Amino acid sequence: MFEAVAFYLFAFLTIAMFYITVTTAQALYALTALAAGMIFISAFFFILGADFLGAVQIIVYTGAVMALYAFGMMFFDTTRDVKEKNGNKFIGVGLATLAAVMIVAIFMAPIVSTNMQAFYPAIEGIGNTQMVGVVLFTKYLIPFEVAAVMLLVAMVAGIVLAGKKMDLSLTKMSAAQIKEIEDKDKKVLS
Amino acid sequence: MEIGLNHYLILSTILFAIGLVGIMRRKNLLLLFFATEILLNAVNIGFAAISHYYGDLTGQMFAFFVIAIAASELAVGLGLLIVWYKRHGTIDLDTMTSMRG
Numbered sequence: 001m002f003e004a005v006a007f008y009l010f011a012f013l014t015i016a017m018f019y020i021t022v023t024t025a026q027a028l029y030a031l032t033a034l035a036a037g038m039i040f041i042s043a044f045f046f047i048l049g050a051d052f053l054g055a056v057q058i059i060v061y062t063g064a065v066m067a068l069y070a071f072g073m074m075f076f077d078t079t080r081d082v083k084e085k086n087g088n089k090f091i092g093v094g095l096a097t098l099a100a101v102m103i104v105a106i107f108m109a110p111i112v113s114t115n116m117q118a119f120y121p122a123i124e125g126i127g128n129t130q131m132v133g134v135v136l137f138t139k140y141l142i143p144f145e146v147a148a149v150m151l152l153v154a155m156v157a158g159i160v161l162a163g164k165k166m167d168l169s170l171t172k173m174s175a176a177q178i179k180e181i182e183d184k185d186k187k188v189l190s
Numbered sequence: 191m192e193i194g195l196n197h198y199l200i201l202s203t204i205l206f207a208i209g210l211v212g213i214m215r216r217k218n219l220l221l222l223f224f225a226t227e228i229l230l231n232a233v234n235i236g237f238a239a240i241s242h243y244y245g246d247l248t249g250q251m252f253a254f255f256v257i258a259i260a261a262s263e264l265a266v267g268l269g270l271l272i273v274w275y276k277r278h279g280t281i282d283l284d285t286m287t288s289m290r291g
Contacts (some may be wrong), residue, residue: 007193009200018228019206022212027220034224041231044198048242050250057234060257065264066228072268076220076275083194089215096210096230100203106235134245138252143251147258154262161269 006047014040027073035066052129198239205232219271219281223264231258 017037021030038061045054125131136144209232211223234253243247275281 007197014201015204015208018208020209021224021228022216022221027218030221030224036229037228037229041235044201044235045238048198048238050238050241050253051235053238053250053253056254056257060261061227061231065261068264068268069223072272073220075272076281092211092214095205096207096214099210100207103206104199104203131247132250132254133253140251143255147255151258151262154265158265158269161266162272176268 003047006043010040010047011042013037013094014044027076029123031066031069031073034069038066049128051127052132194282195239199236202232202236202239205235208232211264213255216281219274219290222283223267226263242272 017033020033021037024030024033041056042054042057042061045057068176070175087129206229209225210230212228213222216222216225236255237249237253237256241247241251241253271281274286278285
């Protein structure tokens, strides 16, 4: 009973938040709605007994990803209204629904046809976090290490791409100096 | 009323459809990134639900790796977006239609 109430409540909230994210014309509203939707999604993980995944969802998405987006939005002109493609709305909605139904069909086909068996069945009496640790550091150790290397590469790429000229302080330079640097950049880039 | 696996898969489908609609109608690249995050989260719900209803932890493992990939994609993508904005002063998709050698 409680599960059903929680499921329908959070399903409604999540769908509403993500709908706001894709339809609003204000980038700040989209960011806030997305952060709220991420937290509501972690509620599903808690309902499903995946406690560690829920905690990771809150920490990574609303802690790291949203902070990074907010940081990135400081660079962009976000107060301006977002322009939209003015195509045929029905084509977009129809294609999206069709693609989603196809993806579900692809995933459901093997489940319906044969009985699935658990590779790593959950053991009674062991908590979710402990079980995740056991499976992650035995069966999935190599993917885990590869993911770690990938995150390192992403960090280096982020620093290299976004951190150019961070040794210069634009607030301490005069307008003429900034203009000079910009002109030099344009000459190099064009 | 009992909540089954199908409920979660239908919810996952709805969220995935919302994300696809966002990808198709957004012009601003930052908001396109938001739509991709919605897609990844929709798939994560499906993985966690299957993991729960079949008593198997593989789905949760997949969800963890999806989260890791989403984080690294975001770091690189946002860096590229900042570089683009510094050069062109806009992050609209329509400005990226021409390639110059």
